Each structure stands twice: as C-alpha cells, then as structure tokens.
Amino acid sequence: xxxxxxxxxxxxxxxxxxxxVKCTYSVSGNPYLFWYVQxxxxxxxxxxxxxxxxxxxxxxxxFEAEFNKSQTSFHLKKPSALVSDSALYFCAVRYGRNTPLVxxxxxxxxxxx
Amino acid sequence: xxGVSQSPSNKVTEKGKDVELRCDPISGHTALYWYxxxxxxxxxxxxxxxxxxxPDKSGLPSDRFSAERTGGSVSTLTIQRxxxxxxxxxxxxxxxxxxxxxxxxxxxxxxxxxxxx
Numbered sequence: 643x644x645x646x647x648x649x650x651x652x653x654x655x656x657x658x659x660x661x662x663v664k665c666t667y668s669v670s671g672n673p674y675l676f677w678y679v680q681x682x683x684x685x686x687x688x689x690x691x692x693x694x695x696x697x698x699x700x701x702x703x704x705f706e707a708e709f710n711k712s713q714t715s716f717h718l719k720k721p722s723a724l725v726s727d728s729a730l731y732f733c734a735v736r737y738g739r740n741t742p743l744v745x746x747x748x749x750x751x752x753x754x755x
Numbered sequence: 756x757x758g759v760s761q762s763p764s765n766k767v768t769e770k771g772k773d774v775e776l777r778c779d780p781i782s783g784h785t786a787l788y789w790y791x792x793x794x795x796x797x798x799x800x801x802x803x804x805x806x807x808x809x810p811d812k813s814g815l816p817s818d819r820f821s822a823e824r825t826g827g828s829v830s831t832l833t834i835q836r837x838x839x840x841x842x843x844x845x846x847x848x849x850x851x852x853x854x855x856x857x858x859x860x861x862x863x864x865x866x867x868x869x870x871x872x
Contacts, residue, residue, distance in 0.1 A: 678863070685759075685846060686798075686863040732798065742788055742811065743861055747797035 644670055646735045648746035655723045656754055663718040663749045665707075665733030675716040676734040676743060677707055686732065692716060703727070723753045757781075759864035761847050767870045768837055776832045776867045780849030787830050788850075788861065789822055793843040801845075804830065837871045844868050 645668045655661045667673050674693055678686040690701025697709040707718045718731060730750050734743040760779040768774050780787050789801040800814035804824045815821070819837075824830040834841055844866040850859045 676860075685865040686848075688860050688862065691860060734798075742800045742803045742814075744800065745790075745798040 644668055644673070644735055644737045644741075644744050646675075646733045646744060646746040648731075648733055648749045650749050651747075652750045652752070654752045654754060657725055658722050661720050661723040661727070661751065661753070663731050663733075663751060665716045665718065665746060666714050667716065667733075667735045668714070671737050674736045675707075675709060676736070677701065677705070677716075677718050678732045678734065678745075679703075680730040680732065680748075682729075689718070689731075723751075725753045725755050727751060728753045759847055759849050759862055761845075761864040761867050763867060764865065765868045765870075767872060770839060770871055771836055773833065773835045774837055774869060776834075776845050776847075776869070778830045778832070778847030778849075778864060780828065780830070780847070781862055784849035784851055784862075785827065786850045786859075786861075787824060788848040789830070789832050790846045790848065791843045792846060792866070798846065801832070834869075837869075839871045842869055842871045 647666045649664055676691045677689040679689050680686050689705050690699050690707055692699050692709040700706045705720050707716055709716050730748045732748045733746040736743050759781055762777045785806045787804040790798045791801055792798050802822045803811040819835045822832045846863055846866045848861045848863045850861045
C-alpha cells in the first residue's frame, strides 16, 4: 500500500539556519510526491511537487525538495529559515490516476528568533 | 470562486444530531476530495469524486458518513447521529481531471471545524 512517513513530529531550528523536514515513501511504482504547509487554523497550502524530470524541485516561499529514488526520500529544505516558516508541514504521495493523495502525519516546524 | 469554499467554517452540534458540511470546489475542477484532520493527527482520506465515475468511498469510517456531489460541482458531506469522536476539521479539496496526469495539484479549502458535545 502506498504510504509516506515523516519520522519527526517536531523540528526546531534557529532563524537564519538551514532547515530540513524529512519524508520517506513506500516503494511501489512511480510516485508523485507533494509538500503542503498548514498555518494555524488554516487549510493546507501547496508548496511543491515532484512528478518527473529534475530531482530537485523548487517551490513557494524559497522551499525546495529533492527526490532521491535510491533512498525513497523527498526531504523538504530551505537554506535560511524564517520565523514565519513556523507551521505544520505535510508530505503526500500519489501513485496513479484516480487515486487520492495519501498524507504523512505531519511535522511541526518551529523557527526560533 | 478563486479557491475551494467550505461552509460552515465552525459547527458545534450535540451528540446524536446530523450535520451537513458543504464544499464548493474551484471552478472547472472535476475531482473533489474530503479529508478529516483530527487533533494531533494527520489527514485521513474519506471520499473522492472524479467526474461522472463512481466515487471512491473507501475511506469513510462508518455508514454514518456519506457524501454526494450534485451536478458535478458542489459536494455535501453528511454525518448522521454524530459522536464525540467525529470532532475534527473536515477538509475539502479539488483538482483538475487526472486522466492525463496524476501530478495535478490538489487545492484545499480552509476546512469546517466540527465539535460534537
């Protein structure tokens, strides 16, 4: 069954430092991978996705993610964290047409000034 | 509208009552999804509509939950005889038709916060 894992419930990083939020996916076919962000009391906002092509994907708000097939990972990164990046981040996977996105449990990012 | 619209934004109901949650997807989006987000939990898939195809109901947790989509646009999620464990945020999302690409982005509404007391 398709699934994603976000091994960290919480990530703390100092403002200005690089950040990484981890995501791994189950091995089954060719995955389509997504990252979403949820600010307090809000819905989910799309950040970026990997479909095919370059393994490094750039998205909104300076975020990027690298698809690594050998490690079945799709970690979210940003070179310099902002306090405003503090939010809940979700990784999601989809394996085929007419299937819904399957989400990880989310990772809460706290950026400390 | 510009985005996925959900109503009500907040609903408090008594245990045992029925509730209806409404979703108006982005214009032109033929795929519509309902997810549930409980406190401290991830997103749980509930149901998926794609055009005129039969909906994927595999995520509905019990027969108290049902959803319909009229005219291929607006959808209503109905919870009958609500229980306290139904308290959660119910998120609706929509996307373009996925026949040609499973990579179409799914866009979410702000959610309906349901509290069963």
